[in-house]
Amino acid sequence: MHFLNLLSIRTLLAIALFAIFVIVGCSNPANSDDEDHLHAEGAILQMNGEEILRIEGGEFVSNNTSLEVDSGDETPLITIFFLDHDGETFHPGDDHYALNWDKIDTSIAEIEQHEEDGKWSFHLVGQGQGETEVRFRMWHEDEDHSDFDTPAIPVNVN
């Protein structure tokens, strides 16, 4: 009887340990199966097929370092391309990515996208005279974070 009591206490302890381990868990909560992050190292903006702005190493390397538009007007279609480690342009090839932007003062300018133009193209629309800035981001929609940011690009609305 004494042995049974001891055994039951120890068994309870062991069961308690198992229960604690089940609660604590053995799988890493930050483990994600979708780990295919794209690695852009730069970007270019093209308007009417011509490069208007180039960013490499986090800095502007083109002569032009801003975007301009007249108030009440919109630019022709602008397309952003990303640059890989070898300087080759690419667009993320799957549905998990989209173009995102922030920092822009929408009372001065807005970014406008049309479905038929594709998700990497946009128009800059002047809303009122002034200066603002815009930062474009390669948005990883599944993970809800950016995989690449441009520097803040100055925007002048004349």
Place this chain on the structure above:
Amino acid sequence: MRYHTLLLIFCLYIIFPADIYGQTTDKGEITGKTIDRNSEEPLGYVYLHLEELNRTTTAHSDGSFAFKNISPGNYTLSATRIGYQAVSQTITIEANETTEITISLKPSSLSSEAIEVVGTTDQSSAGSLEHASKTIQGTDLRQNLGTTLSATMDDLPGIDSRSMGSAPARPVIRGLGGERVLILQDGERTGDVSSQSADHAVTVDPMAAEEIELARGPAALEYGSNAIGGVVNVVRNQISSSLPDHFHGTASLQGKSVNTGSVTALNAGGPIGNSLALKLDGNIRSARNIKTPEGTLTNSGIFSTNNALGISYLRPWGYAGLAGSMYLNNYGIPPDPNGGHEHGVDIEIQKYQAEGKTEFSLNNDIFKSIKTTFSHKSYYHKEIENSGAVGTEYGVLTTNGKITTQHENWGFLDEGTIGLWGETKNYAVNGTQTPNSNAHSLAGFAVEEKDIGALHLEAGIRFELTQSIPEDEYSASIGEIRERTFSGLSTSASAIYDWGHGFFTGTTFMHSFRAPSQEELYSEGPHLASYSYEVGNPDLNPERGLGKELFIRYRTTSATAEIGVYHNSFNSYNYPRNTGEPSSRFPSLNVYQFTGVDAVFQGVESSYQVEFLNNWVMSGSFSYTHAKRKAANEGWHPLPQIPPLQGNIGLKYAVGGFQLGGKTTIAARQSRTGEFEGPTDGYTVFNIFGQYRLEGGSFLHTVSLNAENIFNRTYRNHLSRIKDLMPEPGRNFSLLYRIYF
């Protein structure tokens, strides 16, 4: 599968220990009483520690206490109590006999650290200064109790706080931080990522601490080969190692004005029947934004809870115990318009921990006990941007196991600890290019002691093998992501000589080895909360350090003084170097490249306490660290985040259970700055404090009132990552009420 096999072995170990170690008889007991030396009245709430067995108990309100099931032999019983000098006493236990003792404690005004050692000098034994350690407990712990472990410790000379707002803070010892300072809770690693980055909080709440220990030198090698800065152990006693004979504990309530903060805590333990001991503690902390003389520090609030439940099964052969704990913390990182996030970042931490401990007493002339510990921690935190998007997620699964045996009188050695330790760590980061990886470590160690007359010697050795394995091997922009294996030997030796009349001289040498961590090897990606784009280095070499220290101590019942000098040199000191270059992927963040350089840290620290006119105590301390790194072809340059010359002066009046005092902290300007780091002006800050304790019925009531930065002075901590955004907190009144039962 690996975890389940280990778990199964451990559970079998718990179920059948008595059959493996069959000796359960021939034990002795200690019963006794604690009294006030002046009045000879019984003294309750005395904390008693049987050092060789690491068993503790608290005396009843009538001063009575007992330890049962003790193997025959000689033991050291230490007793500490708020407002009294600590004492130590050597006790001989005979088989099947009860040893009765009376412990007499003398009232004292000196701080707990000082009185503990003063008490032991009565024995005139240099051995009582083993491990050259410092302890924060009792009155000091209540007076200094801060929001973080680091803030609670930073009054000790040579200890500073690397901070980034209200919650994230980590101790920096003699200029050394990160993994060079090992933080433990009840001797177990915390399993968090606080060593990695300034925005990551330490997952230990100081409110749960019964005491905080700091160890350096040979004793540190039991816990790691990398802790050249020191080992900080928060004693929480989640698993009782002795059967208490009554329920006892504390309940605490603390409030702060500078952030409208409050903490509620309960800590209780007691027996269930004749062989089970239960221990539970928990706390809830909340605070709003910190107020500074220059305005409110936006997004610096905190809400956390830290709870634990432990149960022990205690028998004549020893004990086996289990504990589970939960740590949740939501806190803010203040916004930095120039540093990458203009709206701040919120961080949510979850940590769940399970641990088991066993100790078996051995009926052997040399080997006295075998201890095993096993713990599993699941840590997760996410960093949430203002938009609600999750920026970065960190997950770490850590499993540790350790087996040690303690011996006495083995050959020419007086006593020591020999053991094996293993760890496996799964590390995953989401939101970056950093690959998931595993790290496996195995170590063997021995820490030995020897007394030769007035000379106390300690030596330690630890061999550690670490293997870091990424889930995939590939060629990345940071280098070849691949498996790395590191092995190295760490050694340490310490000698303390007792010159008599309270004078001691000591020296410590330590050769440390630190394998690069997974984050140092493989990191690549943005870390908004710390304003950085982190770039690992898969080619990093292990860090090797050589530390030397020399100190002189003077300790009597009315005065203590200590001065020490140190010199720590490193081969491949691995740290994240701010390159000053914007990231090509996230231009608002600078690239921090993990790099290994030769580095030297040297300095001096001193402290003293003098009791005069019976009720007055004057105290003071100062510390200075000079740190530099060797740059290729450019000579030596200052390292970043090194504390300035600083010190404090205090005066305290104590009578009975009442204390009132003031302290002035003075820091010089720090102009020896690292790359892209600005200087920090010197400052002088004044604090006052009062404490009162009252014994009534079955309770001991304590009240601590602090007024910090009473002149609302603007000052900055050089080790704060946000020192350019906002100064340190302004005037603060804090009140702590703690009841012991």
